[in-house]
Amino acid sequence: MRNYEIMFIVSPNAADEDIDKINGQIEGVITAGGGKAEKIEKLGKRRLAYIVKKFREGSYILFTVQADGAIVREVERRLRVMDLVIKYLTVRMDDDLKRLDKIKAHRQKRAARRGRAHAEGGERRGPSPAEQMPEE
Amino acid sequence: MAIQKQYYRRKKVCKFCVERIDNINYKDVKLLSQFVPERSKIMPRRISGVCTPHQRLLSDAIKKARNIALLPFATE
Numbered sequence: 001m002r003n004y005e006i007m008f009i010v011s012p013n014a015a016d017e018d019i020d021k022i023n024g025q026i027e028g029v030i031t032a033g034g035g036k037a038e039k040i041e042k043l044g045k046r047r048l049a050y051i052v053k054k055f056r057e058g059s060y061i062l063f064t065v066q067a068d069g070a071i072v073r074e075v076e077r078r079l080r081v082m083d084l085v086i087k088y089l090t091v092r093m094d095d096d097l098k099r100l101d102k103i104k105a106h107r108q109k110r111a112a113r114r115g116r117a118h119a120e121g122g123e124r125r126g127p128s129p130a131e132q133m134p135e136e
Numbered sequence: 137m138a139i140q141k142q143y144y145r146r147k148k149v150c151k152f153c154v155e156r157i158d159n160i161n162y163k164d165v166k167l168l169s170q171f172v173p174e175r176s177k178i179m180p181r182r183i184s185g186v187c188t189p190h191q192r193l194l195s196d197a198i199k200k201a202r203n204i205a206l207l208p209f210a211t212e
Contacts, residue, residue, distance in 0.1 A: 007204050049208040089204040091162065103158045
């Protein structure tokens with residue numbers, strides 16, 4: 001299982017019900033394959049940066065998904081077939097998330113170490129915790 | 137006599153390092169658009185001052201954003 005983000009653009013002429021229907025279908029495909037749709041976000045109507053299939057704007061929808069490659073392939077196939085969907089993009093997120101966790105852990109470790117070093121007066125980068133405190 | 141330079145260039149710093157922005161996401165158009173000038177090319181490091189690892193992440197994010205029409209490939 002991997003984390004993916006599937007973003008797609010629905011044509012601006014689509015009614016709200018159509019969008020809900022598409023979302024339901026996609027979610028069905030994901031759960032049927034054993035994946036999980038963690039989040040479904042409607043990002044609303046936005047102007048496109050360039051013309052896509054003669055449209056200047058579109059409604060963005062973002063799925064945050066836990067799934068396998070096979071499911072993603074199937075979802076992409078479905079999106080390609082749907083007339084209302086004008087563009088889609090799938091991004092794999094797990095590497096990014098791992099990197100972010102690593103940076104966060106590293107930062108916490110450093111902050112802890114710096115806290116101790118500060119007592120000895122060794123402070124080089126950034127304002128010290130004492131400086132950040134509001135003056136009374 | 138040596139002519140002294142009248143101005144000196146301010147050292148550029150990487151925005152992402154300074155502001156501790158770890159997550160360069162393709163959805164963050166506001167952030168990304170700071171690095172795409174009018175012609176919507178990706179701003180080179182020598183101008184923006186972004187460090188190499190961050191520039192790599194940034195250009196990846198910009199390319200993803202272009203793919204999903206959040207940012208233009210070229211301005212007409």
